[in-house]
Amino acid sequence: MERLKLLQQLAIKSTTKMVLLILDGLGGLPMTLKGETELEVAYTPHMDALAQVGTCGLMHPVSPGITPGSGPSHLALFGYDPMLYEVGRGILGALGIGFPLLCQDVACRINFAAKDERGLITDRRAGRIASKRGAELCTLLDKIEIPGVELSVRPIKEHRAVMVLRGKNLSGEIADTDPQTTGAPPHPVRALTPEANHTAQLLEQFLTQANKMLAPHYPVNTILLRGISKYHSFPKMGELYKLRAAAIATYPMYRGVARLAGMDVLSTGETIASEFQTLKEHWEQYDYFFVHIKKTDSYGEDGNFAGKAKVIEEVDSLLPQILELKPDCLAVTGDHSTPAKLKSHSWHPVPVLLYSPSARPDNLAVFSEEECRKGSLGVFPTQELMGLMLAHALRLTKFGA
Amino acid sequence: MERLKLLQQLAIKSTTKMVLLILDGLGGLPMTLKGETELEVAYTPHMDALAQVGTCGLMHPVSPGITPGSGPSHLALFGYDPMLYEVGRGILGALGIGFPLLCQDVACRINFAAKDERGLITDRRAGRIASKRGAELCTLLDKIEIPGVELSVRPIKEHRAVMVLRGKNLSGEIADTDPQTTGAPPHPVRALTPEANHTAQLLEQFLTQANKMLAPHYPVNTILLRGISKYHSFPKMGELYKLRAAAIATYPMYRGVARLAGMDVLSTGETIASEFQTLKEHWEQYDYFFVHIKKTDSYGEDGNFAGKAKVIEEVDSLLPQILELKPDCLAVTGDHSTPAKLKSHSWHPVPVLLYSPSARPDNLAVFSEEECRKGSLGVFPTQELMGLMLAHALRLTKFGA
Numbered sequence: 186m187e188r189l190k191l192l193q194q195l196a197i198k199s200t201t202k203m204v205l206l207i208l209d210g211l212g213g214l215p216m217t218l219k220g221e222t223e224l225e226v227a228y229t230p231h232m233d234a235l236a237q238v239g240t241c242g243l244m245h246p247v248s249p250g251i252t253p254g255s256g257p258s259h260l261a262l263f264g265y266d267p268m269l270y271e272v273g274r275g276i277l278g279a280l281g282i283g284f285p286l287l288c289q290d291v292a293c294r295i296n297f298a299a300k301d302e303r304g305l306i307t308d309r310r311a312g313r314i315a316s317k318r319g320a321e322l323c324t325l326l327d328k329i330e331i332p333g334v335e336l337s338v339r340p341i342k343e344h345r346a347v348m349v350l351r352g353k354n355l356s357g358e359i360a361d362t363d364p365q366t367t368g369a370p371p372h373p374v375r376a377l378t379p380e381a382n383h384t385a386q387l388l389e390q391f392l393t394q395a396n397k398m399l400a401p402h403y404p405v406n407t408i409l410l411r412g413i414s415k416y417h418s419f420p421k422m423g424e425l426y427k428l429r430a431a432a433i434a435t436y437p438m439y440r441g442v443a444r445l446a447g448m449d450v451l452s453t454g455e456t457i458a459s460e461f462q463t464l465k466e467h468w469e470q471y472d473y474f475f476v477h478i479k480k481t482d483s484y485g486e487d488g489n490f491a492g493k494a495k496v497i498e499e500v501d502s503l504l505p506q507i508l509e510l511k512p513d514c515l516a517v518t519g520d521h522s523t524p525a526k527l528k529s530h531s532w533h534p535v536p537v538l539l540y541s542p543s544a545r546p547d548n549l550a551v552f553s554e555e556e557c558r559k560g561s562l563g564v565f566p567t568q569e570l571m572g573l574m575l576a577h578a579l580r581l582t583k584f585g586a
Numbered sequence: 587m588e589r590l591k592l593l594q595q596l597a598i599k600s601t602t603k604m605v606l607l608i609l610d611g612l613g614g615l616p617m618t619l620k621g622e623t624e625l626e627v628a629y630t631p632h633m634d635a636l637a638q639v640g641t642c643g644l645m646h647p648v649s650p651g652i653t654p655g656s657g658p659s660h661l662a663l664f665g666y667d668p669m670l671y672e673v674g675r676g677i678l679g680a681l682g683i684g685f686p687l688l689c690q691d692v693a694c695r696i697n698f699a700a701k702d703e704r705g706l707i708t709d710r711r712a713g714r715i716a717s718k719r720g721a722e723l724c725t726l727l728d729k730i731e732i733p734g735v736e737l738s739v740r741p742i743k744e745h746r747a748v749m750v751l752r753g754k755n756l757s758g759e760i761a762d763t764d765p766q767t768t769g770a771p772p773h774p775v776r777a778l779t780p781e782a783n784h785t786a787q788l789l790e791q792f793l794t795q796a797n798k799m800l801a802p803h804y805p806v807n808t809i810l811l812r813g814i815s816k817y818h819s820f821p822k823m824g825e826l827y828k829l830r831a832a833a834i835a836t837y838p839m840y841r842g843v844a845r846l847a848g849m850d851v852l853s854t855g856e857t858i859a860s861e862f863q864t865l866k867e868h869w870e871q872y873d874y875f876f877v878h879i880k881k882t883d884s885y886g887e888d889g890n891f892a893g894k895a896k897v898i899e900e901v902d903s904l905l906p907q908i909l910e911l912k913p914d915c916l917a918v919t920g921d922h923s924t925p926a927k928l929k930s931h932s933w934h935p936v937p938v939l940l941y942s943p944s945a946r947p948d949n950l951a952v953f954s955e956e957e958c959r960k961g962s963l964g965v966f967p968t969q970e971l972m973g974l975m976l977a978h979a980l981r982l983t984k985f986g987a
Contacts, residue, residue, distance in 0.1 A: 564964025
């Protein structure tokens with residue numbers, strides 16, 4: 186039996202409360218051979234105390250050696266097998282802005298970009314135009330009409346937008362047009378299966394009209410399409426685990442993937458303090474809270490080791506606010522590693538701690554990559570965390586007699 | 587999705603270099619309760635230094651408790667699921683000597699053996715006859731003709747040979763005739779499925795003629811058939827992982843399994859030093875090198891604890907020659923354990939170290955079975971190693987958005 190089915194079969198309703206606190210890209214690397222990671226350098230007395238009384242381990246985001254994007258890594262945190270439940274960037278983008286997707290809709294990410302007179306891309310982000318400008322251009326493209334299909338273009342942020350196609354026999358099996366480099370022309374719209382030819386033709390028509398419309402708007406005079414994908418609804422966490430789940434996240438993509446898993450997405454402010462305040466305000470209404478901290482990942486991607494360590498310290502200093510709520514199970518971890526040394530997501534396993542009255546204390550000295558590998562959870566795939574959280578919150582009955 | 591498919595989807599071309607250094611049968615056992623293993627006794631300052639700055643773990647060759655032969659254990663090292671990609675000993679033997687197999691060929695290993703007048707086997711290896719004598723006898727048997735099938739008999743080494751059948755509707759589903767003991771008659775040729783009856787009859791005819799031919803050649807007066815198996819081509823490492831792969835191995839079987847995985851097999855000398863020299867000479871031509879050290883396993887099988895430890899020391903003393911080449915990822919491990927205490931292959935998990943600039947340092951004291959179980963890779967199946975090597979060599983793109 187697939188593990189998710191087993192959890193669904195064993196999950197029971199309860200009044201216990203769970204918090205999944207994600208420091209995005211938490212796992213790190215030392216900058217020098219004998220050095221420490223971002224988490225090891227950060228002063229984190231509260232997390233360290235939890236690593237003593239909680240149970241710890243290291244998690245492979247998807248599978249050993251695999252570096253995940255934010256979609257699969259979060260789906261794994263929510264208990265879904267990320268190799269079975271795949272979701273495209275376009276769908277994540279649409280969900281992130283709260284677009285009311287229907288099953289069979291096809292969505293794709295749009296980047297406003299600049300090309301030269303020969304058609305070669307000169308800037309894949311058109312100078313990272315302001316969000317207001319991006320929204321104006323979306324209003325323009327949203328007017329494009331293609332017979333037989335309903336078309337919506339919506340802004341995300343800066344040069345990023347999303348398009349949703351609604352109609353019959355649409356397919357998401359189409360390659361990106363984004364060449365991922367400058368000095369090259371965009372890739373043509375290419376169907377990856379014969380069934381996708383119809384959708385490819387629709388996108389071709391859309392591109393032709395969009396290029397015409399954008400011609401007078403230099404430095405934005407073209408668009409690139411990425412992550413063309415079809416929406417299939419997912420089994421919802423509420424039904425799977427018999428709980429009420431809420432997400433507290435500031436960035437659209439994480440709100441999108443939470444929505445995909447069936448969570449309510451709560452309004453919150455931009456700071457960590459305000460996210461924790463939101464948690465407190467909704468404490469009675471939900472059983473499971475996904476709290477997402479973005480800045481650890483952003484600093485990691487920038488190669489800012491000290492900045493990432495500082496965000497970890499900020500989260501730690503505010504952690505007592507969560508502990509005061511007395512969660513029955515609190516998991517502190519990341520969705521993947523983003524070592525400042527590599528300036529990118531990576532495959533390195535992520536430290537995780539589970540704090541719960543029912544946890545077996547691992548008595549680790551601190552919360553760190555090195556200590557967590559001595560933890561009693563061992564090294565395991567992220568998708569197993571959800572079941573461990575349910576277990577520690579006493580929300581799973583016995584399997585078999 | 588199967589992991590191999592995922593790796594294929596994510597692998598990218600790159601200029602980075604990988605080395606898989608296999609000490610065959612590396613894992614060991616202490617001879618006494620409070621003793622140390624072969625690896626722990628051996629003086630290995632270079633491997634110990636790598637265990638400090640690299641990332642380590644223990645690998646199950648196939649699945650916990652399963653003792654593998656050399657075929658499955660090496661296929662797992664190359665990233666293939668050894669339970670999906672099965673390959674018989676006959677096929678491995680034919681590949682090992684470079685026999686140009688075609689799909690649907692059936693191959694089997696031959697042992698020249700001695701029997702008494704009652705037909706009972708007295709020596710399963712006919713006194714380990716010289717390779718030259720074995721080759722002469724193969725020339726003899728190669729003359730046997732069976733209507734409707736093309737038949738080739740080729741020497742491997744000493745008493746070992748291989749036969750290949752080429753024809754229509756052949757099957758590899760036939761039991762060994764080797765009784766695996768002396769004082770017993772050979773097993774009859776027995777088809778394991780109805781479809782294999784035809785091939786069993788062909789082998790029966792071959793055996794009758796071979797026994798007649800060998801009658802005057804005592805101590806060799808019969809043959810035993812083992813590992814009868816059919817050739818199916820494998821997906822090649824070059825296509826799977828987008829790299830150029832080469833094998834450096836002195837024994838035919840390892841050259842054979844490398845060839846099956848699509849590697850180029852390089853000419854090399856018999857010593858470890860000459861194998862390392864071959865690596866150096868071909869450094870620019872390939873991206874992935876499989877370097878195979880046989881003697882650790884041979885001494886293990888002989889129960890020679892000190893001999894095995896000494897080979898480990900020899901490899902360690904030559905290790906700087908590999909490090910000078912500055913591989914982007916070096917894995918040092920074994921294909922399985924061959925504890926001198928057991929005088930055979932075993933199921934015990936094998937220590938592994940990954941040395942790479944992108945590895946998270948585990949700061950282990952030494953490279954040993956005991957230290958490796960504290961490593962951040964945990965205990966994992968061997969078939970996951972290939973993906974980890976590709977990741978550390980920065981040869982995998984991100985999974986999902």
